[in-house]
Amino acid sequence: MDVNSSKYAQVDRHFSVAPMMEWTDRHCRVFLRQLTAHALLYTEMVTSGAVVHGDRERLLGFDACEHPVALQIGGSDPRELAEAARIGADFGYDEINLNVGCPSDRVQSGRFGACLMAEPELVAGSVAAMAEAVSLPVTVKCRIGIDDQDSEADLDRFVRAVADAGCRTVVVHARKAWLQGLSPKQNREVPPLDYGRVHRLKQAHPELEIVINGGIVTLDDAEAHLARVDGVMLGRAAYHTPYLLAEVDRRFYGAASPAPTRGEVLERFLPYVERKLGEGVRLHQMTRHILGLFQGQPGARAFRRHLSERACRPGVGADVLREAARLVTDAGRSAIRVAAE
Secondary structure (H helix, E strand, O other): OOOOOHHHHOOOOOEEEOOOOOOOOHHHHHHHHOOOOOOEEEEEEEEHHHHHHOOHHHHHOOOHHHOOEEEEEEOOOHHHHHHHHHHHHHHOOOEEEEEEOOOOHHHHHOOOHHHHHHOHHHHHHHHHHHHHHOOOOEEEEEEOOEOOEOOHHHHHHHHHHHHHOOOOEEEEEOOOEOOOOOOHHHHOOOOOOOHHHHHHHHHHOOOOEEEEEOOOOOHHHHHHHHOOOOEEEEOHHHHHOHHHHHHHHHHHHOOOOOOOOHHHHHHHHHHHHHHHHHOOOOHHHHHOOOOOOOOOOOOHHHHHHHHHHHOOOOOOOOHHHHHHHHOOEEOOEEOOOOOOO
């Protein structure tokens, strides 16, 4: 792969976890980082206007352990996007990603997300402004098409425009988006997947880094795609069954150490939970992201129920998490040391 810029080589996008609204917040990302040291993590999408005018620490603050971590921005004003990118760079993110894939009505009304695929020149101008503003890689996440503008020629035209503007990495969700008539949830499920189109895009543009996203649920699937593209991005599967990420470092990055057990993942996460509780964060804000950790294991339902029912109560502490851990087993041993520090 020739990405023609050393700054793109600084971030390994072999395997990444997708930006997901209301899911991949800072607490989620810290939890996921306990499972994989190397996978690239993405923030939720933040609008450029919110970054420039809003509470930056609340919107952009993150824990140092999250690296490598990318900030995803939504917007359509090149000057504002450039300023938002500068602010994100100052916060220490490893990459700035422009959202050109979200199909929600709210996003369309703000003139950003997937609707911008109809305006490749505007996206190219935005990418150029962002790339000029920061020394970080500026990447784009898009769909294979929108509405009736979904031919391979349309996708190629869009990719060429952003590449000419300085973008060397394109993350492609292998479904088109229907901007009228389908909800965001339906747009993740109804339009058929077309992985072949993304594979052919890479063949047509060997000089670009192409990352594939959409409907990938296992590491076997990911490995198969990596024979055809440069990187793989998992979304809902990584969130709902997060323990699959425990094998990512060994399988895709050559790590020699064994994967952590589920109990070890919780042990690693606990100090962060206790620290944030001391800062006034409610337990539920953190534990809502870990409900799938024991998916398929004995006691998983009891673990989820205990956290769902008790972690949201005012004033509760990390003992609720320890109590939930007592209800599950991991490889025949206690899932987590239950004694308080």
